[in-house]
Structures are given as structure tokens and as C-alpha cells.
Amino acid sequence: MRVSVIQMNQGSDKAANLDQARRLIESAIAADRPGLVTLPETWTNLGGGRESRRAAAEILPEPGGTGGAAYELLRGLARAHGITVHGGSIIEDGGEKLFNTTLVFGPDGAEIARYRKIHLFDITAPDGTGYKESALYGGGSDLAFFEAGGIRFACTICYDVRFPELYQELRRRGAEAILVPSNFTLQTGKDHWEALLRARAIDTQCWILAAASYGTYEERGAVRSVYGHSLVADPWGHVVAKCSDGIGWATARIDTATTQRVRAGMPLEEHRDAARAWRAKAAS
Structure with a gap:
């Protein structure tokens, strides 16, 4: 199965972001004919x-109901091109809290998976910049899987990648490929991005598909990368x-x-099963 990871440089203009995503997805489909595309x-x-x-x-x-502009764009692209569209994540209006939520649509346009980011990004970067995702977003609690091309995929989002126990549970539940849509900061990304993704691939023995945002954006008067x-x-x-700098995509089989x-x-x-048995015996 061919898969394309889409790399965007989105900003705060939603309409422009939707247009950029549509153009990149359609270009990837025309060039590489993937069975699945994934956004950041x-x-x-x-x-x-x-x-x-x-x-x-x-x-x-x-x-089956009618959603907003992003929801309908993803569903329409999946149906029009007969592919699986993993919508990275969008901002879900959950009422009092927002949620960082993945949506997946099958080739017929039906929604086949929905996942809310579990681990929220509350950290201080090396330069002292603070990030507090929990101030605006609620955290999810449920795992999500879907089937495409005879492969069992699992959903995660960005900061989740730092928690190997989550990925081991996904593997235990049958995952063969794991998606990691991300907005990794430049400071953490240059040192940790590839190391973390390769580590999760190695310790789960799964394919890792990581579509990420690139470039700069403005946040309350400050420029972030x-x-x-x-x-x-x-x-x-x-x-x-792997994508080069700039917007675009990369495709693999x-x-x-x-x-x-x-x-x-x-x-x-099998070896983890032995370790679990040892720990259970030690605790008894």
C-alpha cells in the first residue's frame, strides 16, 4: 500500500489552510497514487x-451527519479519489473545552476513526518559551484504530510519541502502522523528532507515518517555528x-x-509477555 505524508505551512487563515491542504493532497494523488494520505x-x-x-x-x-468545512473537505477528497484520508488533526469544538482531534475517512467517504489527543503539550522549551496545551484543550482517553489496504493502523498525535507505553499498547492491540501527525517545535524537533519516531518504529515493529507542519507562524505577536x-x-x-524543507509530501510503500x-x-x-508474567509474579 502506498502512503503519502503531507507537509504544510499553515497559519491562522482557515480558508487558506483548507485550500493548501486540498492542493497538496490532490498533487500527491496525481503524482504518486497513494491509497492513504495523512495531514499534519x-x-x-x-x-x-x-x-x-x-x-x-x-x-x-x-x-453520517454533515460537518464543518474541514470535515466535509476530508470526506469529499476521500470519496472523490477513492482513498483513505487521515485528517491529521483539527480543532474540535467540545463546548467548554476544545479537543485536538483526528478524523479518518474511508474510500467511500464514511468516517472510520476519530481520536482525541491523549497527552497534552505542557512544557518549557530550551529557550524558555512555555507551551500549555491544557489551558485550552481537553485530553482524550480512548485509543483508535482503522483498517486500510489490509493493514491495521493506530492513531496518535504529536506529543504522544514521547510515551512508549502508549505505543506498546497499540502494538499489543494489533497495530501494524501508527500515525503521528505533528507540529513539533524547531527546538525540540532538531534534536528529538527523528530519534523518537525511529525509536517508536523499532520498539513496536510498526510502520510510522509522521506528517508535520513546517516553517513559521505568529502566536500573539511572537514568531514561532x-x-x-x-x-x-x-x-x-x-x-x-522524508520531506525536504518547505511544503510538499513524501510517499512510501x-x-x-x-x-x-x-x-x-x-x-x-512474546518477550514482553514473559516480562509481564515476571512482573506479575514479583508483585504477588
Whole structure:
């Protein structure tokens, strides 16, 4: 199965972001004919402050219902091109709180997965810049999976990648590929982005698909930078496709034979079962 990770330079103009996403997806489809495309984290809005985020937020419909502009764009692209569209994440209007939410649509345009980001980005960067996602967003609590091209995919978002126990649980529940749409900061990305993604590929023996935002954006009068370098890594941890600087996409082929070979040669899940049994015995 061919997959394309889309790299965007979105800002606070939602209409312009939707147009950029549509153009990049359609260009990737025309050039590489993927069976699945994936967008970055909060591709409908980056920057502009609280008011901009709330203005970009959408109330999500019940499955089959009519949604907002981003929801309908994703659904329409999936149906029009007969592919699976993983919508990175958009800002969901949950009432009192917003949510950082992934939506996935199958080739017939039906919604097949929905995931709210579990781990919220409340950190201080090396330069002293503070990020407090929990001030505006609520955290999710449920895992999400979907099937495409005979492959079982699992959903995560950005900061989730720093929590290997989450990824091991996804593997335990049958994941073969894991999506990581992101807005990684330039400071953390240059040191940790590829290392973390390759580590999660290695310790889960899953394909990792990480579509990321690139470039600069304005946040309450300050200019911030995101790292980009969207990539696909195989279950051995090799980066098999990667975006250059700027907007664009990278395409790779998920080969299930590679997954099977890696897992057969190094049966980590069997060894984890032994470790779980040891821990249970030690605790009794």
C-alpha cells in the first residue's frame, strides 16, 4: 500500500489552510497514487491565539451527519479519489473545552476513526518559551484504530510519541502502522523528532507515518517555528521517505512482508509477555 505524508505551512487563515491542504493532497494523488494520505496536526489553524483557534474549531457530527468545512473537505477528497484520508488533526469544538482531534475517512467517504489527543503539550522549551496545551484543550482517553489496504493502523498525535507505553499498547492491540501527525517545535524537533519516531518504529515493529507542519507562524505577536521533516519509517527503524524543507509530501510503500520478517526475527511481543508474567509474579 502506498502512503503519502503531507507537509504544510499553515497559519491562522482557515480558508487558506483548507485550500493548501486540498492542493497538496490532490498533487500527491496525481503524482504518486497513494491509497492513504495523512495531514499534519491542527492543519486548519496554527497561531493567532485563543480566538483564532476557537474560530477554526468545528462541532463534529454524528457519523453520517454533515460537518464543518474541514470535515466535509476530508470526506469529499476521500470519496472523490477513492482513498483513505487521515485528517491529521483539527480543532474540535467540545463546548467548554476544545479537543485536538483526528478524523479518518474511508474510500467511500464514511468516517472510520476519530481520536482525541491523549497527552497534552505542557512544557518549557530550551529557550524558555512555555507551551500549555491544557489551558485550552481537553485530553482524550480512548485509543483508535482503522483498517486500510489490509493493514491495521493506530492513531496518535504529536506529543504522544514521547510515551512508549502508549505505543506498546497499540502494538499489543494489533497495530501494524501508527500515525503521528505533528507540529513539533524547531527546538525540540532538531534534536528529538527523528530519534523518537525511529525509536517508536523499532520498539513496536510498526510502520510510522509522521506528517508535520513546517516553517513559521505568529502566536500573539511572537514568531514561532515548527520543524517539519515529515517522514515514513519502517518496522526496523529505517527512514524510507522524508520531506525536504518547505511544503510538499513524501510517499512510501508499506510492505507487510517487511513487517512479518522483522517481527519473526525478533519476537518482542512474546518477550514482553514473559516480562509481564515476571512482573506479575514479583508483585504477588
